[in-house]
Amino acid sequence: MILAGAVVAGLLLVSGVWAVLGDSRRSPGVPVPGADLVHFESGHGYEPVRTVLRSRADVAAFAKRYPAAAKGAEGAGAPGGPARRDFGTEALVAFAWSTGCTRADSADLRSSQKQGLFAVPADTTAYRKCAEPFDALAVFAVPREWVPHDVELAGEAPEPPAPTEAPDEP
Numbered sequence: 001m002i003l004a005g006a007v008v009a010g011l012l013l014v015s016g017v018w019a020v021l022g023d024s025r026r027s028p029g030v031p032v033p034g035a036d037l038v039h040f041e042s043g044h045g046y047e048p049v050r051t052v053l054r055s056r057a058d059v060a061a062f063a064k065r066y067p068a069a070a071k072g073a074e075g076a077g078a079p080g081g082p083a084r085r086d087f088g089t090e091a092l093v094a095f096a097w098s099t100g101c102t103r104a105d106s107a108d109l110r111s112s113q114k115q116g117l118f119a120v121p122a123d124t125t126a127y128r129k130c131a132e133p134f135d136a137l138a139v140f141a142v143p144r145e146w147v148p149h150d151v152e153l154a155g156e157a158p159e160p161p162a163p164t165e166a167p168d169e170p
Contacts, residue, residue: 029110029118032142038085038092039069039139042104046096046135050118050153051161053092054144059085061162062094069094069139091147094161095119095154096137101130107138116152117142 046066053059063070085092093109097119104121111117119138151158 028120029112029115032109032111032117032140032146034143035093035109036141037107037109037138038141039137040105040107041066041069041137042099042134043137044132044135046137047163048098049094049096049137050156050158051094052147052151052153052158053094053139053161054147055087058161059092061160064162066094066096066137069137085141087144089144090141091144092139092141093117093147093153094137094139096135097154099124099134099136101127101133103127103134104136107136109138109140109142115155117147118154 049065051058051062053062059070095107095118099121102121103125105123105125106121107119108122109117110120119136119140121136
């Protein structure tokens with residue numbers, strides 16, 4: 001009876017460790033509570049980006065990369081959302097990244113010590129093969145204090161909101 005109890009306890013311990021490790025591998029980091037997904041697109045050919053929009057000027061600059069996302073970031077057309085974002089209390093974090101042969105219908109904002117804030121695809125459909133890899137674009141609203149100027153996005157410093165232009169050659 002004692003031996004059977006020890007075996008069951010051991011199996012429960014191993015199952016618990018497996019469940020925790022398995023979950024952390026599938027979706028690294030922890031969900032960021034209160035992050036509001038204000039815009040999401042999935043398609044092809046998106047320029048990779050990880051940036052923070054702290055003002056309307058940043059949103060206008062971001063519109064040079066992604067006009068539809070900038071419009072969604074302002075809140076226009078957001079269901080139940082305000083007509084405009086309050087940049088005094090919040091900031092927007094934007095990511096565009098390749099999801100390979102996986103198409104996503106949404107995204108989650110996550111956080112880890114190693115990567116800082118990062119986006120992961122959600123509501124996905126994986127394909128064995130694809131002619132062109134899928135890309136995802138997600139914009140999240142978060143409290144302004146969560147994105148100080150030294151914040152890391154996907155393990156690196158944020159990029160400027162607008163694409164950098166090549167200097168004119170003499």
